[in-house]
Amino acid sequence: MIAIIDKLVEFFQYEFVQYAMLVGVLISLSSALLGVTLVLKRFSFIGDGLSHVAFGTMAIAGALGLVANLILVLPVTIVCSIFLMKTGQNAKIKGDAALAMLSVGSLGIGYLVMNMFSKSSNLSGDVCATLFGSRSILTLSHSDIWLCIILSVLVASMFILFYHKIFSVTFDEDFTTAIGVRAKTYNLIFAIVIAIVIVLAMRLVGALLVSALVIFPALSAMRVFKSFFSVTVCSVMLAVVCTSLGILASIVAETPVGATIVAVDVACFVVFSLTGFVLRRG
Amino acid sequence: MPQITCQNLTLGYEGKTVISDLSFAVGTGDYLCIVGENGSGKSTLMKTILGLKAPMSGQVLTGGGLSPTEIGYLPQQTVVQKDFPASVREVVRSGCLNRCGIRPFYSRAEKQMAEENMKKLDIANLARRCYRELSGGQQQRVLLARALCATGKILLLDEPVAGLDPKATADMYELIETLNNGGITIIMISHDINAATKYASHILHLGAAFFFGTKLDYLDRSGGCA
Ligand SMILES: Nc1ncnc2c1ncn2[C@@H]1O[C@H](COP(=O)(O)OP(=O)(O)OP(=O)(O)O)[C@@H](O)[C@H]1O
């Protein structure tokens, strides 16, 4: 036990560990806020889909030799996000089918393009890092950290300012539109924000973790809590706690960070499911 | 001055016409019942009045001091709502959103109004309960309380008694009648001709046997054997 604490203390003396912790917590917080609405709108898979789209576009940007690939990746992902949100209700292709197609399609094409054009000697390593996150804690640049802080503050303040509107639009879009709230505009803004968060988060923590961060805290919270407010608060707290625990565990056990956080999220979901079950019985 | 006037409305989806050239008006304090077979376009008409759907031609006008965002609406239930974590109080309050504008939070008066509407509909004791765990009849009351928060002038109800037991159905009809007597205009979709002819002041019958007029004319036309 003391050895473990010693190890953690030693690690936390490094600036890059502190930064990784900060960024991890901020990203979890933003994803969890968006996740509540996404899960309730039946868009749980959008994190997965959009991060694969971003992966495919990154591969193409790499093949084109674009250094600042965000210029290409961000607009493409935003367009896909808006398209997916639109197909949600009434379209020729069902929402889930469109999402699955886009997700699998861009994953395949991305990998293909990478194989054909990549000059990197460690291709599978690159692919693995983009999808599953890097093996150990990342060394983040200062601009990455600032970007992350600004983004999280923006997402959080938007969520607080529009909280009641988000609730109403998610609960009953027709009613909300009927009483004169511009539900379509909120959906559009929401689609754009989710795309931005996913693209940026994915560069830092990998595609797998992004989709997990979006769904798990909200789903766990929904097992136990029954009002929108308590679910929101609980999922934000869960996100922060699980990510912190995951990072600590990965330092101690020397496991891949992203995968460890996902494992903690899964464990947390199991605990909350059981709790919910017991509460309903008792 | 009627509150809602529909002029030469033609409604449909993707070029397929459902209702053509429909005109009628609803005055303050009226109780209009819309009847007709499944698929005759009742819900479509209601969505058009609410501005959720654009008509293929014709127009919906509001007047008599009614603004288009002051229309309360009780929808047919959607699937998403079934497992939604939302307390009754949260749902009822969301009816106040049309008063908020860009203000992010509810004012004290708006919260007060939500409480009063919950009392009025006899659901104050459910305020902290989860919406999805209520019975169908209780859920309808919650949605009705929400609609009352949005307006004190006119309510559009899409099959408010669907799935309710006879007792709850009778209670619901009485509640709606009380609201109507209190001065709120009612437009209700119903499959229950007996209730329609009992409570409504006007009837709109969509489909093959088109009719619009007062209840008495409707009864006369159908030979009094509704
Ligand atoms: N989103 C849609 N896209 C295409 N056609 C639709 C759509 N919604 C309804 N319709 C069609 O429009 C017609 C009228 O539908 P509507 O829902 O208004 O009927 P209704 O009178 O409310 O029926 P019910 O009594 O079953 O509620 C139907 O023929 C239906 O198939």
Ligand SMILES: [Mg+2]
């Ligand atoms: Mg209908």
